[in-house]
Amino acid sequence: MKAELSPRMKTSLYGLMCVLLIPFVFPTWWMVTSSVKPISDIFAFPPQLVPQNYDWTTYSKVFELQPFVQQYWNSAYIAAVVTIGTMIVSSMAGYAFARIRFPFANTIFMIVLLGLLIPSEVTIVPLFQMFLKAGMVNTHWPLILVPIFGAPSVFATFVMRQFFVTLPTELEEAARVDGLGRFKIFRKIALPLAKPALASVAIFTFLHSWNLFLEPIVFLSSAEKFTLPQALTQYTDAYGGPMWNIQLAAATLTALPVLIVFIIAQKQFVEGLAHTGLKG
Amino acid sequence: MVVAQDHAIPEGRSSSPFWTIARRDSLAGVLFIAPQLIGISIFVLIPLGLVFWYSLHEWNVLANTFTYTGAQNYRMLIEDTNLLEVLGATAIFSSGLVVFNLSLALLLAVLLNQKLAGITIFRTLFFSPVVVSLVAWTIVWGFLLQKNGGINGLLQVFGIEGPNWLREETTAMISVIVVQVFKNVGLNMILFLAALQGVPNELYEAARIDGAPRFKQFRRITLPLISPTILLTSIITIVGSLQVFAQIAVLTQGGPGLSTTVLVYYLYQQAFQFHFFGYGSTLSILLFVIVAVLTFAQWQMRKRIVFYES
Numbered sequence: 001m002k003a004e005l006s007p008r009m010k011t012s013l014y015g016l017m018c019v020l021l022i023p024f025v026f027p028t029w030w031m032v033t034s035s036v037k038p039i040s041d042i043f044a045f046p047p048q049l050v051p052q053n054y055d056w057t058t059y060s061k062v063f064e065l066q067p068f069v070q071q072y073w074n075s076a077y078i079a080a081v082v083t084i085g086t087m088i089v090s091s092m093a094g095y096a097f098a099r100i101r102f103p104f105a106n107t108i109f110m111i112v113l114l115g116l117l118i119p120s121e122v123t124i125v126p127l128f129q130m131f132l133k134a135g136m137v138n139t140h141w142p143l144i145l146v147p148i149f150g151a152p153s154v155f156a157t158f159v160m161r162q163f164f165v166t167l168p169t170e171l172e173e174a175a176r177v178d179g180l181g182r183f184k185i186f187r188k189i190a191l192p193l194a195k196p197a198l199a200s201v202a203i204f205t206f207l208h209s210w211n212l213f214l215e216p217i218v219f220l221s222s223a224e225k226f227t228l229p230q231a232l233t234q235y236t237d238a239y240g241g242p243m244w245n246i247q248l249a250a251a252t253l254t255a256l257p258v259l260i261v262f263i264i265a266q267k268q269f270v271e272g273l274a275h276t277g278l279k280g
Numbered sequence: 281m282v283v284a285q286d287h288a289i290p291e292g293r294s295s296s297p298f299w300t301i302a303r304r305d306s307l308a309g310v311l312f313i314a315p316q317l318i319g320i321s322i323f324v325l326i327p328l329g330l331v332f333w334y335s336l337h338e339w340n341v342l343a344n345t346f347t348y349t350g351a352q353n354y355r356m357l358i359e360d361t362n363l364l365e366v367l368g369a370t371a372i373f374s375s376g377l378v379v380f381n382l383s384l385a386l387l388l389a390v391l392l393n394q395k396l397a398g399i400t401i402f403r404t405l406f407f408s409p410v411v412v413s414l415v416a417w418t419i420v421w422g423f424l425l426q427k428n429g430g431i432n433g434l435l436q437v438f439g440i441e442g443p444n445w446l447r448e449e450t451t452a453m454i455s456v457i458v459v460q461v462f463k464n465v466g467l468n469m470i471l472f473l474a475a476l477q478g479v480p481n482e483l484y485e486a487a488r489i490d491g492a493p494r495f496k497q498f499r500r501i502t503l504p505l506i507s508p509t510i511l512l513t514s515i516i517t518i519v520g521s522l523q524v525f526a527q528i529a530v531l532t533q534g535g536p537g538l539s540t541t542v543l544v545y546y547l548y549q550q551a552f553q554f555h556f557f558g559y560g561s562t563l564s565i566l567l568f569v570i571v572a573v574l575t576f577a578q579w580q581m582r583k584r585i586v587f588y589e590s
Contacts, residue, residue, distance in 0.1 A: 010396060017391055017402050023462045024406055030430055031420040043426070047433035093316035101302075102309030112316060115324045117575055119523050121544045122568045123327035125334060125551050125561050130327065149319025157316055176301075182308035211414035213526035214544075218552055229415035233530060244423055251416035262411040266404045269411070273467065274474040 028255070035059075035249040042244050058249040066231055067224045068250065075228040075254075078143050079209040085148035086156050086205045087198055094160025095186055099172070109161075115154035120146055121214060128218055142219045143212060143227070152208050156201045163197035164190065200272035210258070228254045328568070334561035341555040353562040365538040366546045369453070373542050374521040376457045381517050382510065385465050389472035390498075403473075407466035414463065418530045421459040422446070425531075449539040452532050456540050460527055464520070468513045475509035476502065508582075515578045519571055543567050 005013070029049075034042060038055035041048060062068050096102065097109050120127065131142045147153065167190065175185050191198075216230040223234070232254060235247045262269055338349045357363060392403050409417060424430040425445040432442030445451045479502060487497045503510075525544045528534060534541035534549070541549075547567060551560025 005394065005396070013391060013394060013396060020388065020391075021402070021405055023458075024409055024466075027417065027420045027424065027462075028408070028412060030424060031416065034423065043428045043433075045428075045433055046437055047430050089315045089319065092312040096309045096312035100305055100309035100312065102306040102313075105309065108313060108317060111325075112313075112320055115320050117572050118324050118328055118568060119519070119571070121523050121525065121547070122564045122571070123324065123331055124548075125557055125564055126327040126330035127323070128552075129330070129557075145319075146323050149316070149323045151324065153316065154320065154324075182305055182312075186312075207411065211526070213415060213529065214548065217529075218548075229413065229526065232413075232415050232419060242419075242422075247419055248423065251413070251419050254413045255416040258411050258413065259408060262408065263404065266400075266407070270403065270407055270470055274470045 028259070031248050031255065032252050035245060035252045037245060039243075039245055055245070058245045059253075061243075061246050062235070062250045062253065065246065066226075066234060068231065068253075070224050071226050071228055071231040072253075074140065074225065075210060078140055078227065079206050081144050082147045082209040083202050083205045085144070086153045087201055089148060090153050090156035090160050090201060091191060091194065091198060092186070093157045094162075095164050095190055097157070097161045098164035098167075099169075099190070100182065112154055112157060115151050116158070119151050124214065124218060131219065137219055138221050138225055139219075140225065143209070143215055146215065147205070147209055147212075152205060156205060159201055160194065160197055163194055167193055196272060199268060203269060203272055331561045331564045331568075334558055335565050337558045339556075339558040341557065349558075353559050356559060357562050357566065362538060362541075363546070366541050366543055369538065369540055370522070370542045372453060373457060373524070373540070374518055376453070377460055377521045377524075378514060378517050380457060381461045381465050381468060382514060384461060385468035385472050385513065388465070388469045389476055392469070392473050393476045403470075406469060409463050410466040412463075414526055415530060417463050418459060418527050421455075422531050425455055446532050447536055449536055452536060452540050456524075456527055456531055459531065460521075460524060463527075468517065471509055471513055472506065475506040479505045511578060511582055515575060518574055518578070522567065522571055522574075543570070 033049070033051050035058055036054050036056060037044075037048065037051045038053050041051065041053055044052075093112070097105065097112075127142065127146060128137070131137050134141075136142060171189050171193075172185050175189055180188070211229060212227065213229045216227045220226055220230065223231075226234070232247060232250050233242075235243045235250060237243055335353050336348060336350055338347050338352065339345070388406055392399055392406070426432075427444040427447070431445070435442040443451050445455045483501050483505075484497060487501060492500070522542075523544060524542060525548065528540055528542060528545045529548075532540045534545050543563065544567065547560055547563040550556045550563060
């Protein structure tokens with residue numbers, strides 16, 4: 001878009017970007033390498049950018065000290081259920097707001113949008129009381145139900161609506177002439193076309209659920225119910241101080257899989273989210 | 281119930297069925313939005329009503345009493361000297377975060393918008409912390425920021441004695457802001473990059489012919505044209521900054537003193553550590569009002585500041 005840059009300019013831009021990269025990339029490197037250092041080397045001076053000695057027992061301790069496999073599964077299945085649930089709820093609602101004429105559509109849309117102003121932090125006290133009365137404290141239900149229907153899903157509905165509004169109507173009209181009902185039109189025509197928007201909804205919903213912290217520590221109390229973010233903070237010694245290398249090993253196990261998936265599919269990730277932002 | 285006339289149905293048929301296409305469609309619409317509407321009523325709107333109701337009560341969990349006290353919690357809110365400090369910390373945190381986040385995001389987006397080989401690799405790396413588990417990211421930074429941690433170790437290599445980052449008021453606040461910015465700046469960066477790529481090339485060419493320097497081109501062409509994105513990202517970032525909790529809980533637990541106790545963290549402490557559910561609810565109402573006012577104000581600013589909207 002701009003004039004060709006001079007070689008000197010190019011070199012300095014690369015240099016600048018490499019320096020700027022340090023705080024983005026170094027922490028991940030430090031996390032992975034420190035997780036295999038023996039505790040004696042963890043605060044060694046000068047800092048060991050590459051481990052001098054290896055202690056792989058940190059990884060077995062991750063699994064010994066807590067039911068880490070169970071906690072991993074908890075986080076994974078909750079995020080999966082929340083993602084699929086949000087995709088269903090928000091694509092249906094988003095489609096209806098964009099396409100279907102029904103009574104009070106505008107009023108209902110405004111009410112739903114109000115949800116954007118009410119993050120779950122605002123309602124956490126009554127939510128706790130409600131789930132307590134329903135006998136759902138120390139279960140995963142609050143972590144599943146609140147995101148699927150609360151503020152994150154409202155944002156998803158908004159994204160889906162903005163997408164469906166821009167979709168040409170001809171295909172759907174042709175299908176109606178052929179006598180297809182609304183649900184079939186939605187399932188067979190509109191939804192397949194909405195894959196890019198659905199993908200970005202899936203990505204940010206998954207990340208939101210995967211990162212939840214306030215809700216788990218409010219609602220969950222037993223270790224086998226914990227999700228990963230909460231579990232990571234529990235690797236502490238008798239005085240409550242963190243056992244750094246074990247914590248970092250658990251953090252590595254938590255962070256790396258998503259990071260690898262991202263690097264493989266980075267184009268879809270980045271463009272999907274950019275798309276969301278433009279339309280939102 | 282107002283139902284749109286459907287042209288597909290020939291008029292004047294006396295035995296026209298009740299379930300016309302328009303009526304069926306209207307029913308479909310209601311069914312499509314039903315899960316969202318019911319869900320939002322149960323999990324957002326009713327709780328919002330309840331939180332206001334609770335805020336008018338004194339709630340003693342241990343004695344199991346729940347007494348109506350009217351505006352007493354709100355008087356407590358005004359007289360709570362800690363709250364002033366908490367609001368101050370929240371304001372510093374949010375404004376610091378927004379300024380740092382948006383300017384860094386814009387800088388990175390401008391850099392990534394250059395014609396350079398391998399730029400995708402840089403884009404991927406700058407974005408990567410967004411997908412790293414939030415608490416994992418925070419733990420590593422907490423580890424780096426220890427008195428004898430990696431950052432001070434590196435500083436010491438150059439003969440600089442680093443502070444105890446998380447245990448001194450000023451550096452603790454800077455630390456939580458910086459950790460949060462590097463975690464999420466990639467999102468805003470991508471939104472800015474998309475906006476920059478949407479600026480028509482001809483405008484720059486025209487400016488170049490007129491001999492406008494690069495900086496002037498940026499100020500007079502780029503900034504006005506991406507102003508809708510600046511507004512959008514600043515709303516998202518401010519509202520997001522008011523919800524920051526995990527980073528504070530893991531890095532500083534609100535300390536030292538109250539210096540990093542932001543409103544959400546204070547709310548959590550009052551309600552779930554001290555079991556003041558009534559006062560906690562009053563703080564929730566305050567948080568809601570702040571979010572609503574800021575969003576509304578920024579929405580109004582759109583008319584004044586945003587020069588161009590597609």
